[in-house]
Amino acid sequence: SEAAAPAHQVPQSPTVVPQEPNTATSTTITVYWTVGEEDVIDYFQVYYMDESEGNRQQSGSVTEEYKMAVKESYCTLDNLEPNRCYLVWVMAVNFAGCSLPSEKVTVRTVPAAPIINTEECTVCWDTATIRWTAPDLEAVEYFILEFHKQSDFKKSTFRSMAGLRVCEHTVTLQPMESFLFFVKAVNNLGTSDTSKPAVISTKNTRFRLNKETLPPHLQLSEDGTVIHFDELAMENESLLTEHRYEFLHNGASYDVLITDFPARIGVFVNCDIGQLSFFNAQSGQLLHAFQHQFTDFICPAFVVERPGFLTVCTGIEFPEFAKCS
Numbered sequence: 001s002e003a004a005a006p007a008h009q010v011p012q013s014p015t016v017v018p019q020e021p022n023t024a025t026s027t028t029i030t031v032y033w034t035v036g037e038e039d040v041i042d043y044f045q046v047y048y049m050d051e052s053e054g055n056r057q058q059s060g061s062v063t064e065e066y067k068m069a070v071k072e073s074y075c076t077l078d079n080l081e082p083n084r085c086y087l088v089w090v091m092a093v094n095f096a097g098c099s100l101p102s103e104k105v106t107v108r109t110v111p112a113a114p115i116i117n118t119e120e121c122t123v124c125w126d127t128a129t130i131r132w133t134a135p136d137l138e139a140v141e142y143f144i145l146e147f148h149k150q151s152d153f154k155k156s157t158f159r160s161m162a163g164l165r166v167c168e169h170t171v172t173l174q175p176m177e178s179f180l181f182f183v184k185a186v187n188n189l190g191t192s193d194t195s196k197p198a199v200i201s202t203k204n205t206r207f208r209l210n211k212e213t214l215p216p217h218l219q220l221s222e223d224g225t226v227i228h229f230d231e232l233a234m235e236n237e238s239l240l241t242e243h244r245y246e247f248l249h250n251g252a253s254y255d256v257l258i259t260d261f262p263a264r265i266g267v268f269v270n271c272d273i274g275q276l277s278f279f280n281a282q283s284g285q286l287l288h289a290f291q292h293q294f295t296d297f298i299c300p301a302f303v304v305e306r307p308g309f310l311t312v313c314t315g316i317e318f319p320e321f322a323k324c325s
Helices: 051-058
Strands: 029-034 043-050 066-070 074-077 085-094 105-108 127-133 142-149 159-164 168-172 178-187 198-201 218-220 226-229 246-249 252-255 265-270 275-280 286-291 308-311
Touching (some): 043 051, 066 074, 127 198, 142 168, 159 168
Antiparallel strands (some): 029 074, 085 105
16 A cells, blocks of 8 residues: 655744844845744745834734745845834745744844935045935944946946945045946945935036125025125115226236126136136136145135125036136
């Protein structure tokens, strides 16, 4: 007579492995579990819920849990919230039935991707200081800053700097180029999603005016680029009515006759050759230039001496006429 095939038994409860390093991102967690060596298993049912929902469940409130079926002894939970704790438990299933649920284990996602503050970045001729913000900064161990030339689709110019402990970093760049920058946050559980790319160009310089140096009769826009002269605040002052173009340097004054009134004036500093130039930004006419050996920080200053406003345009691309000056 033939021997009867052994009947399947209901599997034992799986054991969910405590969360291991480098198993999470901002929106995903990979969970592993073990089973008994003798168990015959067709598939697993994986359940998870937000840990706060688990606390509500204990109090008797209605909760929301999610379920998925997998054949392997691991799975990746996705579409999760950054820096959030979740409860996970697993049941094993075969032809004979379903095991009891495993014990619930708490797992956690990595903080959300940092945000590069393009307006706060400082760009010079051959360097740039990249600044960013990070949600849940206390949960971040360090940052990774990455960049490559914007035109480099193969990323052969790709550079990466890890272990950054603060939300800014200065890098040396090639002049007259545009670059794409990215930032990621890291802790022992894994690496966050990559930030949205930020375009940083050494073809221009971006800065904002310092409100602390603003005279009391002037107003500064919220974005720090427009100075406004309030006429009512100066109604008792005598105002200049003539147009005068005067350039001052080291105690010397230079008067320049200009036939075309420049609505926009371009200021260009070339530290390599020690030259400060002023242009009619619309026509490209060179108004005046100074020679000076720059050995310290250069701080541009602007003032409005009669009713009206002055707008500082930063971050514009280097004009062709200035390259030939």
